[in-house]
Amino acid sequence: MLHKSLEKTQVCLVGRSSERQKRYRRKKHLEKYGHLENMTGKHKNHTRGSAHPRWNNDRIISSHGYVLIRVEKNHPHAFGNGYAYEHLLVWIAAGNPPFATSNILHHINNDKTDNRIENLELMTNSEHRRFHALLQPRNSKGFSSAID
Numbered sequence: 001m002l003h004k005s006l007e008k009t010q011v012c013l014v015g016r017s018s019e020r021q022k023r024y025r026r027k028k029h030l031e032k033y034g035h036l037e038n039m040t041g042k043h044k045n046h047t048r049g050s051a052h053p054r055w056n057n058d059r060i061i062s063s064h065g066y067v068l069i070r071v072e073k074n075h076p077h078a079f080g081n082g083y084a085y086e087h088l089l090v091w092i093a094a095g096n097p098p099f100a101t102s103n104i105l106h107h108i109n110n111d112k113t114d115n116r117i118e119n120l121e122l123m124t125n126s127e128h129r130r131f132h133a134l135l136q137p138r139n140s141k142g143f144s145s146a147i148d
């Protein structure tokens, strides 16, 4: 058996070098552990997966400051990139119908990342603009329908 496989590897450079690598790994293993027992899954001092810092791609902030949640690609409220507005998902999950584009969900405490249902209030765009203009009259021209 061994003889046969060695014969084969003589004509296969890849197989030959991998045989050499195996021998090298066995030698290193022997130096490290003093035996040839398979250590797969037995390494205790490796960093565990959960200990690695991980960027959370499931919840991101849009350029307008809204929270976007990753949803299924064919989700009715997903954008082309597979994300949907969290405030919209919360609104619909609470049993409210989706609203027309002439309406907007206002964040009562002005924190666009606070998407608790009690922080959301449906307004028309014009109501919303008026509301923000009243809140901050000096800043009113800075607001558009795209803002919270």
Ligand SMILES: [Zn+2]
Pocket: 105, 106, 107, 128, 132, 147, 148
């Ligand atoms: Zn608002």
